[in-house]
Amino acid sequence: MDQTGHLWKPAEGIDCALKTMEVVSWIPWSNSEVQTFLCLVGQERIHRDLDGATRNEKTFREVSQLMAAHGYQRTSRQCRDKLKKMKSDYRTIKENRERSGPNSLKHWKWFEQMDAIYGKRPVSIKMESGLDSTTAVLDPMMDNKCFSSCVGFSTTSHLANGSDNKPAAAAMNTNDLNLTQCEVYQVVVTPKEMTKIENPWRTLIWNSEKRMELMESIKTYKPTVSSVSQARVLLIGPVGAGKSSFFNSINSVFRGHVTSQAIAGYSSSSLTTQFRTYSVKAGREGKPLPIILCDTMGLEDTKGAGLDVEDISSILEGHMPDRYQFNPSEPLHPDASGYRKSPDLKEKIHCLSYILDATKVFVMPEKLAEKLKAIRQKANLLGVPQLVVLTKVDEACPLVKENLTNIYRSVFIKEIMQEASSKLGMPLSCIVPVRNYVEELDLDQNTDVLLLSAVIQMLRFADNYFDEISDQLSNIQNKE
Template sequence: MAVTTRLTWNEEKILQKLLGNVSLSLLYKSSVHECSIGEMLDKCNHQGPTITVIYFHNCIVGAFLLGDYPQQGESYRNQNSFYFSLKTNKTETTEILNVEPRIISKKLEFYSSNDIIFSLIPQESKIFIHPSLLTPLGIKHLYSTNYLECEVFRVEGIKDDKSYIRRITGVAQYRNKLLSELRAYTPCADLVSKINILLLGPVGSGKSSFFNSVKSVFQGHVTRQAAVGSDVTSITELYRMYSIQDEKDGKSLPFILCDTMGLDEKEGAGLCMDDISHILEGCVPDRYHFRPQQPITSRHPTFITSPSLKDRIHCVAYVLDINCIDSLSFEMVAKFKQVQKIVLNYGESHVALLTKVKNYHGVLQEDFLNMNNTMTSQSQIMKIQAMLKIPISNILMVENYAPEWEQDPLKDVLILSALRQMLRTADDYLDDLPPGITGSIRPQALRPTL
C-alpha cells in the first residue's frame, strides 16, 4: 500500500511555493516506518535537499536542508537551513540560520553558535526547540514535547544554489519585517487615528482585488470580502470604506481602503466626477449607492454635511492594469487627467498602483527589493509617470490575489510594500497641512490668500 503524507493539499502547496514551486517526494513517515534514527537515515541518506516536517495538534514545524542528511558522527558546516511553522494552513514565519546538522547518539541535532537549536529524537517521538525560536516561529508553550508524526520529503526541482535559498528565505523574512512595521504604524502628527486611502481606476483594474489582497495578508489566508469580476461595467456599485482587523491580535489596523465604482471612458457611465469631490471631502457615507448620472448632493439623507479631517481622503491611489497601459483610449486618458485635476485641486497626495504584474516571480532571480527593474519595463513606468506626473518612487506594483486560494510570500511583500508607501505618502500630506487644521478642508482653504 502506498505511503501518503499527512500534509493537506493546501499545506503542501504552501511548502512548495516557499521553496520556489518544487515537488515533494515522501521518503520517511514515522507512523509507517520504524521510529529510529537508523531508519530515518536509511530512508533519507544521499537524497539531496530534504524537508523534515513535524506535526503537532495545532501546528507544524520543520527544517529544510539544502544538502544531504548527515551521516552518523559526521557534520556539515555552513549548510543553508531554515526553520518554518505552519498554523491553520498558513505559513506563520520562516527563519534562516547557518546551522550544523549532526547525528549524535539517537538524535538529529542542529547547532548554531554551539547551541542546540533544534533536536529530533525519533524513537521517543519527541522534539526540542531552543526557547529563542519559539516566538519567531509563532509557537507558544512548546519547548520539549512529543509530536504526532514526523515526515521527511526529498525536494525535487530546487536549485543547488545557496544564494537562491537565501533569496527565498529573504523574501519571507522581509515579509515579516513589513508586517511588523505596518502593525506598529501610527499616522503622522496625531491628527487622525486612521488613514483613508481612496482607490480610483477603470473598470476591472483591480481596486476591489487590492483590498481583498491586503486583507488576505493580515488575515493569514486568502479572502474574498469585496466582490470582483471582469464585466464591461463596474462590479462595484457601492462606496465601501473597508477597515481590516489584524488576525494576530484582533485589533483594527490604522488605515481604511475606500473602494469606488470604476471609471468609464464614456460620458454618463462609471464613477461621476462630481462624486469624486464629495468623496475627497469626506461627505460620502459608507455603502452609498453610486448613480453615474446622478451625483450625491447635500440633500441626500446620508450626506455628511460637516466632515472633519478624519473623514476626508488622505491618499489617492490611481489603480491601473499594467497590461492595459499601452491600450488606454484617448477618452480614458482624458478622464484620468480630469480626475487628477480634481485631486490636485484638493492638495491630495497620490500614488499609482499597477496591478496584474504576472512576472513577479522573476524577483527571486535578482535582489527582490529591486522591483522596478525586475518586474516591468522602464517604458511602462515612464508612460505612467508622464501621464499622471507622479514620482517614480510612487509608482507601485502588485499582483493581487484573484483566483488563488493559497498565499505567496512574494506577493505579500509587494502588497505590503505598496501599502507602506501609500501610508508614507499620506503622512507627507498630513505633515504639510496648515497648522491648526482639524476640520473640513475644501479646495479654497488650501489656496494661498492673494
C-alpha cells in the same frame, strides 16, 4: 544583425535559401500583446479597411508598425494570421452561445472585446491576405511541410530537384528549377517583455524577515494628527483594474489566508456599485489596522457610465457616506441622504491611489486618460497626495510571471511605469507595482512583500497630508 536590431542566423541542417522573405517568429503572443492588437484592429478606420478589402496587406503593415511602436515585434503576416484565428474562435464561441445561451460553459477571455468589434455586423469570411508575391510563394511551401513550426524551418528540402514544389520554386527562381543551393535565415527576436537588466533599479528584500518587518510597520503606524486614528486611502481606477482585489489581497496578508470580502471578478461593467470603506484586521479577531481602504465604482471612458468625476470631490472632502449607491448619471448632492455637510478630518481622504492594469497602460483610451487627469487636478487643489498602483504585472511580463523578484529587473515593467508616469503627469517615485491574489488559495511570500511595500508607500503619502495639515494649523495659531 539587421538595422532593426534583429539577429539573423542560418538555420541548421538545411541546404536551401530564400534571399528575400518575410520570416515568421514563433514566439507566443502574450496577453498584453493581444490586448494591444485588439485595440489597434478595433479602431474604426483600421477595422473598416480590414473588413472591406480582400487584399489589405498595406493595412496589416500599418498594424505591424503600430504594434512595434508599443514594443511588440510582429510582422504583417503574423498580424493577419492572428486576426484570422481570433475571428474563427469568435465565430465558434458566438455560435455556441446562440445554441446554448449566454451562460454556456464555453468561455474565451477575448470574447467581449471581439464582440465589441464584430458583434454588430457579420464577421467577414473574406481572405485577409493581401500577401505580397514573396509571402504568397511561402504559403504552399508551408502547407507542404517544407518548413516546420518547431524551429521555423524543416531540416530537409525538396527544392533541389524541384519535384514537390515546382510552382513555388519557379516563382522564386525565375523559372529555373535547377536549384542546387539555397540559404535560409531565421530571425531571433527578443521582445522587451523578456529583457532583463543585471542589477535591479529599485532595491527590495525578498524574505520572510522583510515581510514581518513590513507587517509590523503597518500595525504600529500612527497618524501624526491626534484627531485621526486611521489613514484613509481612496482606490480609484478603470473597471477591472483590480481595486477590490487589491483590498482583498491586503486583507489576505493580515488574515493569514486568501480572503474575498470585497466583491471582485471579471465583468464589462463595474461590479462595485457602492462606496465602501474597508478596515483591515490583524488576524481573524484582531483589532483594525491604522488604515482604511475606500473602494469605488470603476471608471469608464464613455460619458454617463462608471464613476462620475464629480463624485470624486465629494469622496476626497469626506462628504460621501459608507455604502452610498453610485449613480453615474447624477453625482452626490448636498440634499442626498447621509451627505456629510461638515466632515471631520478623519472622514476625509488622506491619500489617493490610482489602480491601473499594467497590461492596458499603453492602450489606455484617451477619454479615460482625460478623466484621470481631471481627477488628479481636483486632488491637487485639495492637497491630497497621489500614488499609482500597477496591478497584473505578472500578466504584462513573462519574466515577472516566472519570478516576481524580477519586477525591478524587467525593462518592460519599467517602461510601463514610465508610460503611466507620462500619462498622469506623476514622477516615477509615485508608481508602485503589485500582484493581487486572484486565483491562488495560499499566500506567497514575494507577493506579500510587494503588496505590503505598496501599503507602506500609501502611509508615507498620508503622512505628507498630515504634515500639511499640521503646518496649516501652526500658521493659523501663529497669526492669532
